[in-house]
Amino acid sequence: MEFLNPAALYGFFALPLLLVPYLIRRKPRRMVFSSVLLFIERGTQASVKPWGRLRLPPIFFLQLLLLLLLILALGEPVFSVRMSNIAIVMDNSASMQVQEDGTERIALARDRARRVIADLGASGKVDIYRTVPRLEKVNKNTLSPSDAAALLVRLEPYDLADVAANYNDLLNQLAADQKYERVYLITDRPARGQSGATRVITVGRPRDNLAVTAFNISPASLANARWEAQVEVTNYSAKDWRVEVTLRAGVAALASREITAPAGRSGLASFQGFAEHPYYEAEIDVQDALALDNRQFAVPASSRNLKILGVSPRPQALRSLRAIPGVTVDIVAPEDYEKTDRSGYGLEIFHLSTPAMLQANPLLLILPPDDNPLVDLGDPVIRAEASGWQESHPLNRYVNFALFRPTYARPLKPQVAGETLVESQEGVLAFAVERQGKRHLVLGFDPFPYLGRDNLPMSIFTLNFLDWFLAGSVKGQLTGQPVVFETIQQKTSLTNPRGDKHLLNAGAASFPDTFFQGIYQLSRNDNRLLFAINYQEAGESDLRERNPINLQETNGGKSSVSALFSFWPYLLTLSLILFIIEWFFVPPVLRRGVGAGAIRPNLS
Known part of the structure; x- marks a missing residue:
């Protein structure tokens, strides 16, 4: 059994409050009776203590049952059956590289996905999707549970920000179009609400982080052969950080500066008078949650004119x-x-x-x-x-x-x-x-x-x-933006920062798959052309509070094949019946019995 609105179950913690009216004893008041014989036995037990001995009449248990049923109905309980056709949407954006106690979030996501797959039968069918650069299916043919688990191992996060998308509509439409019994989104973003066909599984927690958010190099002047650089470091935390910023040419360190990045603000490091090199790297020396945004790259202009x-x-x-x-x-x-x-x-x-x-x-x-x-x-x-x-x-x-x-x-x-x-x-x-x-x-x-x-x-x-x-004109590009160059006349190759070579045919003028940060190298005859591609996205580097994903049932989701049987309407109906019984059929004297013993005869 599952609950579509599990937050309602916190109402169980309020149930002990139902005992309070039965514990409180009202203050005795003077009344005149023709005879006190019927009260003598109870009168000798009169007490002025505000809390009496707990006596629970039958009406209490009827009220308790009524509240239990109401809370369960608000939790929207459903029975689920074993599913046979599901989709797992893996968030592969840059923030999934964040370290959580020494483990990357993507590894935690793979583990949660394997648990979901383990609940399928041997004949279950699985499709794997990724979210960036766009929502797309990874596998060509439907996978068995074992094949899906093997594919998850090879799925890596890209150095790209999460796409701005309405996941509620996308996932419910995906479930309706592909006839999935359930669609799971495994991400590091929190979720609000659930829908019948869609589930969001969240990994990770809010973290402090620092990031290199700008790296610019420029010639000192048109007539000066030396170069200068500025590096901006942004602090996404509630405390000030003292960090060391290093400027490198390849693997060789050119200079370093120590700066203060105030809480929630940016610090700036400047470098002047260094010689020209094929490319440069700016890096901060800090152990924070996300290593990816601790560096950026830059390539000087091919001409100083x-x-x-x-x-x-x-x-x-x-x-x-x-x-x-x-x-x-x-x-x-x-x-x-x-x-x-x-x-x-x-x-x-x-x-x-x-x-x-x-x-x-x-x-x-x-x-x-x-x-x-x-x-x-x-x-x-x-x-x-x-x-x-x-x-x-x-x-x-x-x-x-x-x-x-x-x-x-x-x-x-x-x-x-x-x-x-x-x-x-x-x-x-x-x-x-x-x-x-x-x-x-x-x-x-x-x-x-x-x-x-x-x-x-x-x-x-x-x-x-x-x-x-x-x-x-010396600024680099961002990950996800295509590398643009003059039309090549013959077949050549482009090497990405991970060393993977991509063949380019004659007539190509761009390379779109810039999914990783670093230096891209285009081989052209005996020359090489370098491009700096940087990851820069404040929404992903700020790990303190992620924007939640809001889910709700849609018409498309309701028409999809469902693996759920909902019985909360029956609980609500039963609650209403009990309420009517308690109100119309329980004798008024029993309702007035709450706080019994409030009326005491004066036997003095």
Whole structure:
């Protein structure tokens, strides 16, 4: 027998309260009788104690039976028969790699799945499903219990976050479509409620955890051969942590920093002046619940040059950027932009112009027209003075804002979420937006032409935003996102972080199965192309409280083949019958008997 609502059974702990009315003795009161002969025997036993000797009349047992039946009915008891056709859905997301007393959650899940399979008969049928990257069946043909147990051993978690899905609808629909008698989801997320055809089995408990949530490398500047890095560490716990952050090039440690990650917040470690290497790894030295998110990887850009496509009705101003080492500029008129091949550019600058919509490339808008997609513009200001700026932002490094006075400016009124970098009394002068890993910057003043030492504050600001755009092109990708590369001309291979080689046919331009964190290597002739793929998902790294899975019965689930026989409606009906008997047929004197002995004659 099972209970669909087992929480109702906690009502059994309240049953002893039924005894309280039979223990309490009401305070005696004076009454006049014509004769006290009938009370003499009982009167001699009168007592002023508030608690009397326990006397349980028959009505008590009827009330007790009534409450027992009500609690059982609320628990929704059902009889189950041995099932012969089930599905086991295994959560194989990244959080199933969490250690629970030295054992991974996925191992605990396999053990629970084997117990479920053991309850099947020898002729039972099993299908195994996994949840990421999508809900899909692992086996091609229906498995016997022994084959299903063997397949579970080979099922491993991916470095992917759990998909945002309505498991209540998915699992009930799965049971209805495939005619499963029962669908089991084995996960580390808690569950609320149950349904007739679906069961959730939860493994693991809330844990504290730390994670590397950002790792960015960039050249110190366009003209500097050295590199710099920033590592963000987030603390998903209620106490402060002191952690050591190590920067590596391959297996060789380059430098380390010790930082404090405050409770529920992030700490930042910075590294400067290291040489260029094929790839880098940032790692925190801490023994926490999930080792996967204790590291991230990065690959430097294949070129330190910044190729710019300039769109301007005044091309002479943009040509001045060619004086900066490492910068290549191609300039087109606004009316020719749509006809231009824009592939291969690391930055598009719209000078006194704007695109019809945001583009895939990083974007710089300088004094854009009013119909641009990011900001509205205020009234013109002559000799605008900066009144506030973010000192920590890379765009504002080394800039003397006391001397920063654009001749002509139009304050910006942002229309999208972003970051204000520089502002004046009249409004925002520089506004940054980052969307889908692409950086966009809007300036309410014209930093061109580039004059070098002749206008030092503006020249430093120009170099800063060019470095900022160049650094934005060095970011890695997330697990689950395809690796994109130029179309290959002949058959080649791609090696994932576990050393598995995947053959790619001629004409391929991407590799979708990035299920593991690390460095992916594409062999191309005698060259190798490296890609950094990182796991980064706050919802999976925060192990303190997982979002519960809410289950309820659906029409589709009710129409599926059921292995349950529910008899709680009969218990409820019997409870109502007993209630009617107790109310209408038990003599009132017996009901008044609760607290018997309350009326005592005065024999004095």
